Amino acid sequence: MSKRKGVSLDEKRLRIIQIFHEKKEFFTLKEIEKIASKEKKVVVQSVQDVLQALVDDGLVQSDKIGTTIYFWKFPGESIAATERKIADTSKKIVEAEFKLQKLKEEIQKEKELKKDTEEKRNLLEEVERLRKKEQEIKKQIAKFSNVNPEEITEIKEKAQRYKDLVNIWTDNIFAIQSWCRTKFNILDQDLNKQFNIPEDLDYME
Structure with a gap:
């Protein structure tokens, strides 16, 4: 038995x-x-x-x-808590995107390339952390099957906006790579290795 x-x-x-x-x-x-x-x-x-x-x-x-x-x-409290998490994460994405834009401006002013190594690495780590956060939020949303479908649709739309912001950030990283490749004649493989940029870094589907 x-x-x-x-x-x-x-x-x-x-x-x-x-x-x-x-x-x-x-x-x-x-x-x-x-x-x-x-x-x-x-x-x-x-x-x-x-x-x-x-x-x-x-x-x-x-x-x-x-x-x-x-x-x-009560069921509505779960939706409210998830919306707060989405709003907080979206705010952090916007702040990170702003920092990345400032970094691009510094590079365009031809500051020493190696000086920005640590900040770039931190930004890449932040992209990965936010992607994982998005997946966690999506899992939480999936648990609310007994909630009003209109509320679920609204949350999914917010999650889509969150993904779009991550893709904008990823696009900015690609722009930095392109600029460095043109300005300093650095191969992509060498640039990725020097700044710990994942070879499989890509947009979210």
Whole structure:
């Protein structure tokens, strides 16, 4: 007889979030433990840690009223939290694009090429970090299948604008490469190696 497979952490998180979506009420820890154990088959001993992790991630709200701590979550709060993350990330992209533009202006003034090595490397790392951030946000959006389709469409449009900004930034990096190649007669392979530019750097589809 094979052993029964345990419930993964991600599945526990999803099941506990489902409780809030289905009940649309406020709960104490004891109440959540009881419902999670009875209706969602989540081991009681793990409920508190999973619930606290959801609170830390901003996916569940909590507050102390008197001597009791209550937990709650309404569907619209997930959309609002995701929109805030998208707005914050988009702002960082614009700021990074501005820095990149300033860097191009400095290069055009024929400043010493090696002086900008560290900043270029940091910008490339920022591009990669923001791309990963975009993927994380897309995964979060995919979890909101029970939310109003119009709200999902709006979030997807914002994610598209986010991707467009990343592509603008990538285009600026390519412009810097082209300028350096023409100005200093440097091969692409040498330029990429010198400034740690990934060989597969490309626009996002």
